[in-house]
Amino acid sequence: METLPENSSPVPSSSAMWKNYRVVSGHHGAVRSVAFDPSNSWFCTGSADHHNKNMGCGTGVLKHTLTGHIGQVRALAVSPHHTYMFSAGDDKQVKCWDLEQNKVIRSYHGHLSGVHCLAIHPTIDVLLTGGRDSVCRVWDIRSKSQIHAISGHNETVCSVLTQGRALAQHPQERCFASASYGDIKKFKLPKGESGDNGTVVLGLEEGIPSNKRNQGHWIARLPYTLSHGSRLVTCEGDMTIKMWKQ
Template structure:
C-alpha cells in the first residue's frame, strides 16, 4: 500500500497556495458590536465510504489530505482537492472518536471507545506506538503545538498527558466528575483546557499536573471547545445548546455566541473557528450555525440533509474542522457521510445583507 506523503513544515507552508484560490471575504459593517460581514457557506461535496457514523476529523498540515474516524472502527484518508479515498487504516476495535496529525513528524494519532490511543507512522501506514492507561473509552485527543506531548481525555474522567516518544504517562489530570470529551492544547498558559460532561471547563498547569481554574458557567455537559487560531480566546458549547466565549489566559466570560431560538436546547457536538473569525457549531439535530467570532452574532443557519435511506435520527453532526487555510469546512455526520463546505463565491454584502434582529446576538 502506498504511503501517505510526508509533509514537512516548509512543504506545508508552500502547499497552501493552491487552497487560497477558494478565497475568504470579510467586511466590517455598522451595527451592534461592529459586525463583520461574512460570505455565506454552502455544501459542495458529499463523501461516502464509511459504514458507520463519522465521529472525528483532522487535516494534514500540508492541506493536501484529511482523515476521518468512524463507528465502523476504521480511519480513512481522503484527498482534499478531489474528495477521493486514498487509504483505509484498521486497528481499532471500537469507534474512533479522536484524531490528530503531527505538525512536525509523519505521525497521526487516534483514540477510540476501545480505550486505545495509537500513533501511526504515515510513511508505512502502520501503528508504531500505543499509549495504555485509560480505563474506559477515549473521547478526545490533542497534540501540544510546541513540545512532543499528547493529551487524551475519556470516560474515566481523566485527561492524560503522554510523552509521544517514550509512551510514558507524564500526568493524569484529575478533578473532573464525568467524561472528559474535549481538550485544547496551547503553547502558552493555560497550556491545557478541558471540557467535561460535569458541565465545567478546567485550565491546567502541565508543569505540575494541577488545575489552575474551573469555569462553571454552563448548566449542561460541555461537549466541544474551539480556540481562535490567531486571537486569544476560546468558545465552549454544551448539551443545552449554549455557546460561550471566554478570554485567555484569564478565563473571563465575554459573551454568548448566538444561535437561533428554535435551535437552542439542542445538543452542540462540534465547533470550529477559522482565521477570519467564522465560528461554526454543529448540532445533534443536524443544525449548522455560522457565527461571527467578535460579535457573537449568527449570520447563517442551515440544516444538513441526511442521505437517502437514512433515518431522521441519523441527521446529527458529530465533528467539524476547517482546513489549514480556513476556506474549506468538513463536517462528520451520523448518516455515515462527510460533507465539505466553502464560501459562496457569488455572494456580496448587497445580495446577502446582515440581519440585525435582536435575537441574532447574545449578551
Template sequence: MKRGKRRYEIGSVDRTIKIWDLASGRLKLTLTGHVGQIRGVAIRNKNMFSAGEDKQVKCWDLEQNKVVHSFHGHLHGVYCLALHPTIDVLFTGSRDCVCRVWDIRTKTHIHVFSGHENTVSSILTLPTHPQVVATGSHDSTIKLWDTRYGKTMETLAHHKKTVRAMAHHPKGHCSSFASASTDGNIKKFNGSE
C-alpha cells in the same frame, strides 16, 4: 468539524462527510465510505483523515475526493483523532480504551497508548511540547504521554466524569490547556515538567 481554505468539512451521523464552500454557504461535495457514524475529521495538506464508529480511520485525497488508505487496528468505534502539529503523525482514540499512533507517511502503526479504563474521547497535541500528547477519557482522567517511548508521563484525575474535550491556548505560545467534562466543569492546567 475542521476549517480549510474556503471549505468546511463536517462528519455526521448519516455516515457522510460534507464539504461546504464558506464564501457561498453552498454544499460542494458529499463523501461516502464509512458504514458508521463519523466522529471526527482532521486535515493536513491535500489529505483529510476521518474516524468513525465503524472502527475505521480513513485517509482521503481531497484532490481526487476518494479514500487512499484505511488504518486498521482499533477493536471498537473510533471517537477522536488529532494530527501532530509538527511531524506526520496521527493519533486516534477509541472505545477500545486506547490511543493508537500512526506514521501517516509510511502508513504504519507506531505505538498503542494503553492505560485508560474506558473510551478515549479526546486527544490534544501540545505545540509547545511536541513530544507530549494528552488523552481524555470516559474514565474521568487525562493522561499525558511521551510520544517518543509510548509511555504514560502523568495521569490527571481532576474530573469526576467523562473528559469530552480539551483545547490549548489559541495563540499556541503557552503550555497551558483546558479540559471540559460532563461533570459540568472546565479545568485549566498549566504546563510544567
C-alpha cells in the same frame, strides 16, 4: 477578492450561506471525528466502523484506509512535526500511526474506558488524551510513558486543548471558539466573556438541511485556505462526510 496573509485563515461570516458542494461516502458507521494534515493536502476521519480513512482535501478521494481499532474511533490528530497520526476510541486504545508505512508503531495504555479526545502539544513531543474514565492523561510520544494523570472531573472528558474536537484557540486574538450541535461560538479570554451568550461565528442551521440537524455534526474548519476561500467539513451520523464552502 482580498488577499490573505500567508498562513492565515479566513473568519467565516455569520450571515453567509454555506453550500454543500461534496458528499463523501465510504464509512459503514457514524463518522465521529475529523482532523487535517498541517500541509492542508488531506484530512482523516474516524468512524463507528472502527476504521480511519485519509482523503484528499481538494477532491475528497480516498487515499488510505487504516484498520486496527476494535471500537468506535472517537478522536484524531495529525502531528505537525512528524509523519504521525494519532487515533483514540471506545476500545480504550490510543494509537500512533506512521503515515509513511501506514501502520501502528506505538500504543499508549492506561485509560480504563473509552477515549474521547486527544491533542498534540504544539512544540514538544507530548500527547494529551481524555475519556470516560474522567482522567486527562499526558504521554511522552516517543517512550509511550504516561507523564501525568490529571484527575478532578467526575464525568467523561470530551475535549482537551491544545486542540480538540470542540474547542480551538485563535492564533492571534485572546479568544477561543466552542462548537456544539447547533452553532459555533466565540468567547473572550481570560474570563470567558461571551456577550449575548456567545458570539455566533457560524449558525449551522443557515447552511445545513434541517432534517440532518438531529443526526449530530462533528465540525472542523480547514486550518489554511483553498483558493483564498474558507472550507468546512462536517462528519455525519448518516455515515457521510460533507464538504462546505461559502
